[in-house]
Amino acid sequence: MLLDRFTQITAMFFISVFFISCGQNDEPKPVDYSSPEVLKETAFNVLNIQPAFTAKGDFVKDTLVQIVAGIEVENTNEWGIKFSLLMQQNDVFDKIFETPLLDGSFKECQVNKIKFPSTDYELVYYSSKSFFMGSGGGEVFSYVIDFVKKEIYKAHLISDDRGGAKLYISENITDAGIKNFFVGNNKRDYPGLTLISKDIDLNN
8 A cells, every 4th residue: 555655656746747847848938039040030920021131229219129120122113122110019020110112222232220429229220332333433322210200311422423422411311410420421432522402313
């Protein structure tokens, strides 16, 4: 009888350990949003398209996980780039904001997070760099995207052999830091550039 009792207790102990172990294995592993692969997979699941750029950051002054994703649009009707802000709510990511289609390409570009003294959150900076430039000139598209104000600040550099370099800065730029950032960046490559008040479309 004593042996049977001991056997029952031992069996119950191992069964309890088994169920505890199984319960622990069922717990979801924490997601590492510092991983570029995880960010791209998360953005793909929301946007249903492979992103060309992803970054986790503090874009809207919130404790929720925030991801900015950039995609390239190339079809017969339109081409360009878009940026989307994705936020985690109840373990599910939703698209909170999306820019309109912007001139540019993610090929040979520069894109990264940026912060200015006037903001306590992060913005996204994009430059097409030399992708649209040729031996006779061309253009450079630059943007700073503010997801709090839902503003897109644009700088458009046009360069040719005859007229030199001209820089258009969008009228919604009221922050001197952002304006000086655009001007300073472009003057490094084109010291003699002049500012213009109206944008130029080279396709027209």
